[in-house]
Amino acid sequence: MSVRPATPFLLVDGLVVRRNLQRLAEYADEFELAVRPHTKTHKSEILAKLQVEAGAYGLTVAKIGEAEVMSHVTDDLLLAYPVVDAEQAKRLAKLAAHNTVRVAVDSRFAIETLAAAARSASTTMGVLIDIDVGLHRTGVQTVGQSLVLAELVDRTAGLRLDGLFCYPGHVWVMPEAQGPLLGEVSDLLYETLGHWAEHGIEAAIVSGGSTPTCFQSHLVPELNEIRPGTYIFNDVNTWRGGFCRLEDCAARVVATVVSTAVPGQVVIDAGTKTLAADACVALPQSGHGYLPSFPEARIVKLSEEHGQLDVRECRHAPQLGERVEIIPNHICPCMNLQDRFWWKEEDGRIEPLPVDARGKVT
Amino acid sequence: MSVRPATPFLLVDGLVVRRNLQRLAEYADEFELAVRPHTKTHKSEILAKLQVEAGAYGLTVAKIGEAEVMSHVTDDLLLAYPVVDAEQAKRLAKLAAHNTVRVAVDSRFAIETLAAAARSASTTMGVLIDIDVGLHRTGVQTVGQSLVLAELVDRTAGLRLDGLFCYPGHVWVMPEAQGPLLGEVSDLLYETLGHWAEHGIEAAIVSGGSTPTCFQSHLVPELNEIRPGTYIFNDVNTWRGGFCRLEDCAARVVATVVSTAVPGQVVIDAGTKTLAADACVALPQSGHGYLPSFPEARIVKLSEEHGQLDVRECRHAPQLGERVEIIPNHICPCMNLQDRFWWKEEDGRIEPLPVDARGKVT
Numbered sequence: 021m022s023v024r025p026a027t028p029f030l031l032v033d034g035l036v037v038r039r040n041l042q043r044l045a046e047y048a049d050e051f052e053l054a055v056r057p058h059t060k061t062h063k064s065e066i067l068a069k070l071q072v073e074a075g076a077y078g079l080t081v082a083k084i085g086e087a088e089v090m091s092h093v094t095d096d097l098l099l100a101y102p103v104v105d106a107e108q109a110k111r112l113a114k115l116a117a118h119n120t121v122r123v124a125v126d127s128r129f130a131i132e133t134l135a136a137a138a139r140s141a142s143t144t145m146g147v148l149i150d151i152d153v154g155l156h157r158t159g160v161q162t163v164g165q166s167l168v169l170a171e172l173v174d175r176t177a178g179l180r181l182d183g184l185f186c187y188p189g190h191v192w193v194m195p196e197a198q199g200p201l202l203g204e205v206s207d208l209l210y211e212t213l214g215h216w217a218e219h220g221i222e223a224a225i226v227s228g229g230s231t232p233t234c235f236q237s238h239l240v241p242e243l244n245e246i247r248p249g250t251y252i253f254n255d256v257n258t259w260r261g262g263f264c265r266l267e268d269c270a271a272r273v274v275a276t277v278v279s280t281a282v283p284g285q286v287v288i289d290a291g292t293k294t295l296a297a298d299a300c301v302a303l304p305q306s307g308h309g310y311l312p313s314f315p316e317a318r319i320v321k322l323s324e325e326h327g328q329l330d331v332r333e334c335r336h337a338p339q340l341g342e343r344v345e346i347i348p349n350h351i352c353p354c355m356n357l358q359d360r361f362w363w364k365e366e367d368g369r370i371e372p373l374p375v376d377a378r379g380k381v382t
Numbered sequence: 383m384s385v386r387p388a389t390p391f392l393l394v395d396g397l398v399v400r401r402n403l404q405r406l407a408e409y410a411d412e413f414e415l416a417v418r419p420h421t422k423t424h425k426s427e428i429l430a431k432l433q434v435e436a437g438a439y440g441l442t443v444a445k446i447g448e449a450e451v452m453s454h455v456t457d458d459l460l461l462a463y464p465v466v467d468a469e470q471a472k473r474l475a476k477l478a479a480h481n482t483v484r485v486a487v488d489s490r491f492a493i494e495t496l497a498a499a500a501r502s503a504s505t506t507m508g509v510l511i512d513i514d515v516g517l518h519r520t521g522v523q524t525v526g527q528s529l530v531l532a533e534l535v536d537r538t539a540g541l542r543l544d545g546l547f548c549y550p551g552h553v554w555v556m557p558e559a560q561g562p563l564l565g566e567v568s569d570l571l572y573e574t575l576g577h578w579a580e581h582g583i584e585a586a587i588v589s590g591g592s593t594p595t596c597f598q599s600h601l602v603p604e605l606n607e608i609r610p611g612t613y614i615f616n617d618v619n620t621w622r623g624g625f626c627r628l629e630d631c632a633a634r635v636v637a638t639v640v641s642t643a644v645p646g647q648v649v650i651d652a653g654t655k656t657l658a659a660d661a662c663v664a665l666p667q668s669g670h671g672y673l674p675s676f677p678e679a680r681i682v683k684l685s686e687e688h689g690q691l692d693v694r695e696c697r698h699a700p701q702l703g704e705r706v707e708i709i710p711n712h713i714c715p716c717m718n719l720q721d722r723f724w725w726k727e728e729d730g731r732i733e734p735l736p737v738d739a740r741g742k743v744t
Contacts, residue, residue, distance in 0.1 A: 082686065157683075189685075282518050294743060353659070356655050382389065
């Protein structure tokens, strides 16, 4: 490394990122799935471009502000988030003038809000009907409700019915055990699509996926599009969950040991304002991240700018002033805390890249 | 409100902020305590100025980048954080050319790093010796160790021994029950200062405090300076902990209900990327924030951009498209997620203010 950024900073290994993108592209090719990566994970135009170069069909975003940023990279954007505010819908309609804009919705209210904005801007927005496949966060609750909304979209000027949308975010079990749960998702989608077909409604897109389930998407043959986010980096959640190998984790926070005053403990300059506070989903007691070079160290406590490591089990504990690398539990909120990240090329050079869509919360 | 910002956004009530500042100023006056507010809470130059106008003696920061920002407001800065990196120490020494810069340290390593930077910049930095009073995060472990470091600073060119530093962050019990714990803190400080005095070492500053303990600082008569941060806003933590009233909470996230598809549940557009993931310290099961207008609603789950409210106990649940206000559990990481916040004046007008030191992580 010729540059030596001040800690804490986020370091992303370009080689691992490219390998992760390639792995998904090959899987998607094999099962004829369109990949529409969720860019909330990285919020970076440059990384979104890499995803498109690796074959992504379009991009997914959580917020309109993110859509505005990612429209620099693709002209096919899916807002995987309801829009129920007239002003916000207007912003989105503006974007639809020069892009294919699709939105996942679960209410008549959202449909009417979007339609009014689209008509007022003399444009058209695509709509996918969000159906709850088990997470119980958003999504219509029955096959019948999904048809009611699909038919409403189908006959509403300014909107185009693009298909069906689901998020199996509740499927957080090891890949070999996902079968039964994904079978249920498949059954529900099959039933829904059949019901729609009986009423002459077709779903061009059937969109699903998340990183834990993305390589098991063939167990839900109704899907023709997946929207994983984390897969580009992976993190302790995907690794401990059994969805990737440790060497597939591309992003690490680099921190410095700033205090060793308390016996058996080492304090690093990365707390919740750097690593984010998320516990590991599969192993909540495993601490706030993983140190590959100090596997016996456990980040037992985070405050805002301090990470407290229990190093009593370490044969060699990191020393005062030493730099350590931590794979975060959940990379998405971690990236969201950075203004920039450092990209490492295969030759070891590193350069800072902006987190373009950070702070685009509306 | 003439302006209607898109949600989610953070709204700060100027009247409540001013009242909170006034309350602390009066307490500090009564007990002759210097107030050095921790600006990590708001990261705002304008709010820091209000604190100085309310009588603050100087400002506290967590990071050198924050110190650089806050040097626009005061010329007396305390970095309540160890510095163990030579390059970082150089940055701080540069700041010391035109400001009084003080640093809390707990190691010989940090002292030597700071001294080298100070000498190289032909300046002087003040040092406070950090002693662990029970949190077990940083701080020397014994009275003897504190004297060793104090004497080292005292004889080191480039450094000035400013005094003793502690952070009683472990004292998180109701005010009426703080006596015994704060008594222990007092005993340790008394013993330390006595030991120093026996060796001819004086502590001009004895710095302590945190928001939960700040109005009980008179129970630790050794202190002559306190460094509360959260008190300017308060939050669910300080309210549920019994350290303020609900009406003393100055900051609220304004969010919109974006989905009501799942029965008994309302989804708002504020998740961990807006509210932060911190649980309430006093009542971890109380949910991810508090809605004053919907006290029966409980934010049971946050994902990145969704907040799931259980509204089954509500007589009137918020409706799709409606805006709601949430007092965050922990305002510091919440503010750190915003690029700006909205300041409400007494006449109801609101205006956006920048979070100047956000992202200054190094």
